[in-house]
Amino acid sequence: EYGYDAWLRYRSIEPGERREEFNRFSGIVVEGTDEPLAHTAARELSRGLSGMLGREVSVLEHAGDAPCFVLGRLGRSPIIDGMFPEGEASLGLGREGYALRHEPGSGRIAIGADSDAGLLYGAFDVLRRIGTGQSLKGLNIVERPVNGLRMLNQWDNMDGSIERGYAGSSIFYEKNRFTQNLERLRDYARLLASTGINAIAINNVNVHRIETELITEALLPEVAKVAEIFRMYGIKLFLSINYAAPLEIGGLSTADPLEPEVAAWWRERAAEIYRTIPDFGGFLVKADSENRPGPFTYGRDHADGANMLAEALEPYGGLVIWRCFVYNCKQDWRDRKTDRARAAYDHFVPLDGRFKENVILQVKNGPIDFQVREPVSPLLGAMPLTNQMIEFQVTQEYTGQQHHVCYLVPQWKEVLDFDSHLKGEGSTVKRIVDGTLHASRYSGFAAVSNIGCDANWTGHLLAQANLYGYGRLAWNPELSAEGIADEWIRLVFGSDERVIQVIRGILMDSWSIYEKYTAPLGIGFMVNPNHHYGPNVDGYEYSMWGTYHFADCRGIGVDRTIATGTGYTSQYAEPNQSRYETLETCPDELLLFFHHVPYTHVLQSGKTVIQHIYDTHFEGVEQAGKLAELWAGLSGLIEEPLHRQVAERLAEQAEHAKEWRDQINTYFYRKSGIPDQQGRRMY
């Protein structure tokens, strides 16, 4: 066991009360549907129960007298309707919801839904309950996903590499061809569906020449095979497209979205795609960003650009997911108007109301780029007439690259709970993203996946919790980070309370520990250029892609105030705007994102900025070391191969944290000339 089965391990249930409860079940019956997805649900239930009970729990033709699981569509089966007499109208399950109910008399457990997808999610819910040690007695619940789109973006390239991939190479492609290992794709689909994911884009947003051809006859049959695998798990397939495709592969002399021959070319592509994949999800587009082509080349804006594609997909119900990660990567920062943090808002807000209904803007959670700490993007919710979805990064580009443990669910929760105040108090990001704040037609979550071909999928075993947590949170943002961690731990490591407590503690502390020994107070980056791993205080600063810490001998931070800085704070509604604008009220953890201050500036915590930098870096290293010790204490309580692989990563993290500490502390000691109050050694 190396972690391949992840949270679908289906560990054997210990003898005892629970095992007896489930041992009574004779099997599974499917009622009122013959759709493939319902059969997937039944098969998954059978596989999970068989694993946990150590005997075959099979799919039966008919429900007999013995207790069984009944999976079925409401309004189509007397057994199911008998168990849910109130009917769909009052249950309100919607397109993907389900109801679970235990019938004490017959001992049956019913999974009722108005869709086959609902049955699949219901089946995985039952398995999760059993796997986390819960009883199903008296069960009576209704569940429906809070977010419509629950998507993963693979940044996989057909040469087998992955943009920012930290867990081996692609499971989708090898040497410019599709993988032959369809089994692994199926296993990935299972993992995703079990957390509620319902959409996937299977190629990198940076589309190279070869992936440009994914929308052509040459490669569509292969795409269709992959689509079929994901379809079996209720997951719709999307492709990232190259905006210059009409030029690069279409033989046209332009990709201008307002040129009729360009629109016709895309219409023809859409027709072909839908002939091959009738339920194709749509296009994911990175345009005019980091040297990618886009409508700006032709003097058109992003509404022109997106709408042309949207028209092509519209007859088939397809979507255009248009990314808002647009900024000038060749800026030189002498011009304050080019504050990268401002860019997405400045570009897109003026276009509100101009996008077609099947366009969704995908907005990164923060205004810069998935840093360990950023404010929430002010673009989220700022376009009431436009569909939006949030983009998170499950892959840990700036948060330790799956060599360091960094459980990101607490970070995502903070973002989702942030109150934008755009429509008064309670205008939280989660309400923008679930579409309720502005009554959006489409909305939801997207995130960059963290998996690759490593045996345990994610490189660092504990990084699996991020993938699991992402799906669970997309389904229901009210779940707690701790509760999600708890589920994942129980499913992977079992029910030993000491194991659960230690791993939960490690996960829950990991983000703050990582933040402590890396870039301080919201300043971001300080990483090596290109690969972005490891400390390099000035490294990013002088790269063309830069953001700046503006550190000199007097102070540090980016002045983004209206009064004296880039004016970025003006993009927030009150009271957030004033809170960030005013030095005294700006939260410590974001201080250097919003303000340039002397090293002697006293934080709300009572410490000076420089002392905070020293202290957190020493503390972070100490705590990273403790993580390794805590883990060592679990030796013998979890399977050796699982224990060993995490121990190795934690040891690496503890060492690497020291490098971070020493580089950052020494840099600022030399720059500021201010000694550490505790007289600790600097290098």
Ligand code: BDP
């Ligand atoms: C940045 C990555 C870059 C991605 C880009 C994006 O460094 O590799 O292509 O985001 O989101 O974080 O498009």
